[in-house]
Amino acid sequence: MAHTFEIEHEDGPARIGKLKTKHGTLSTPVLFPVHNLGAEGGWNTPRYWEKFPQINTAMFNASLLALNRRGHLGTILQTGIHRFIRFFGVAFVDSGGFLYRKYRLAFKPEKILEIQEKMGADIASTLDYPIDCKALSENYNILRTVNNAKLASSIKRNTEMLLFASINGYDPAVVRNIIKHLKKHGVFDGFAIGSLMPKYGSYSFLVDIILAARLEAGDIPIHVYGLGSPLVTHLLVYLGVDSFDSSYFIVASGKRNYAIPGLGRIEFKDLYKYSSHLKCECPICKTTPLSEIRKSRNLITLHNLWTLWNEIDKVKIAIRENRVEEYIAERLSKAKWAKRAFQYAKRRVRFRFPGG
Numbered sequence: 001m002a003h004t005f006e007i008e009h010e011d012g013p014a015r016i017g018k019l020k021t022k023h024g025t026l027s028t029p030v031l032f033p034v035h036n037l038g039a040e041g042g043w044n045t046p047r048y049w050e051k052f053p054q055i056n057t058a059m060f061n062a063s064l065l066a067l068n069r070r071g072h073l074g075t076i077l078q079t080g081i082h083r084f085i086r087f088f089g090v091a092f093v094d095s096g097g098f099l100y101r102k103y104r105l106a107f108k109p110e111k112i113l114e115i116q117e118k119m120g121a122d123i124a125s126t127l128d129y130p131i132d133c134k135a136l137s138e139n140y141n142i143l144r145t146v147n148n149a150k151l152a153s154s155i156k157r158n159t160e161m162l163l164f165a166s167i168n169g170y171d172p173a174v175v176r177n178i179i180k181h182l183k184k185h186g187v188f189d190g191f192a193i194g195s196l197m198p199k200y201g202s203y204s205f206l207v208d209i210i211l212a213a214r215l216e217a218g219d220i221p222i223h224v225y226g227l228g229s230p231l232v233t234h235l236l237v238y239l240g241v242d243s244f245d246s247s248y249f250i251v252a253s254g255k256r257n258y259a260i261p262g263l264g265r266i267e268f269k270d271l272y273k274y275s276s277h278l279k280c281e282c283p284i285c286k287t288t289p290l291s292e293i294r295k296s297r298n299l300i301t302l303h304n305l306w307t308l309w310n311e312i313d314k315v316k317i318a319i320r321e322n323r324v325e326e327y328i329a330e331r332l333s334k335a336k337w338a339k340r341a342f343q344y345a346k347r348r349v350r351f352r353f354p355g356g
């Protein structure tokens with residue numbers, strides 16, 4: 001097994017770690033903001049790393065780039081993604097398998113891996129076929145995803161690139177078996193769990209799958225795809241997820257929603273109801289009045305991202321001080337859904353991590 005991850009501190013399943021990559025060592029848990037390079041709508045991800053140098057991660061999508069809608073693929077493969085967008089942090093390049101249902105994509109796993117290697121990904125995840133219901137017909141896609149991971153592990157040439165195996169599963173036992181199998185039949189620097197989004201409303205599903213993965217993966221990092229709103233983030237970190245990616249900060253700003261830690265996202269027209277929570281310390285809010293921020297999608301995006309990143313930093317401090325449960329309980333006390341989800345998670349954690 002590759003030695004790219006080191007655990008520094010644990011508080012129950014939650015943990016602080018170090019993930020070594022070609023573009024630096026990341027302190028985990030860490031967020032990878034989604035960069036929509038190659039997307040149809042164009043680039044609406046601001047160059048946040050120039051404003052906030054501490055946010056040194058980004059998530060790209062290999063399938064979107066492979067579609068080459070904007071004709072950049074050749075240049076990106078030649079110069080590498082970092083030089084292409086002048087970003088010198090850690091680039092996680094997802095296979096983009098989740099687009100396969102939407103666009104009926106049929107890229108071969110070898111092709112996706114080649115793109116990831118040539119574009120200079122620091123972390124690449126294997127091609128997955130997401131599932132969207134608990135049905136036996138989905139077993140075919142689960143199996144294909146497992147086989148892609150094994151294939152990628154056997155043909156990977158770039159030794160500096162970390163490889164995360166993508167996994168999907170509708171059942172905690174299935175997820176555990178997949179991880180057990182992949183640990184035996186491949187070399188992976190992490191496991192990336194997908195297909196959790198459609199079940200968003202069902203927190204028991206989310207909690208049980210993640211906890212199963214966390215238990216089986218042991219000291220190998222766990223990534224969760226596409227979940228990263230301020231409230232869910234707490235839950236993920238509590239359950240021991242080491243990284244996640246999210247376009248939440250862009251999506252929320254598109255709807256003119258302003259993120260407030262512990263409350264989630266609030267529409268600008270309702271912000272007056274939360275005046276006691278409006279003490280944002282981000283560089284945007286400190287220098288620009290809310291009435292101006294409201295008018296700019298970019299400024300809202302930057303505020304939302306900073307808020308999310310900063311909140312994760314706070315949870316990390318709580319982990320180091322062995323008070324992650326108290327911290328999260330307090331943070332989520334005003335959020336109905338997340339509070340119930342956290343209570344369920346606590347019960348499951350007590351059962352699985354006695355004495356933790």
Ligand SMILES: [Zn+2]
Binds near residue numbers: 280
């Ligand atoms: Zn702010």
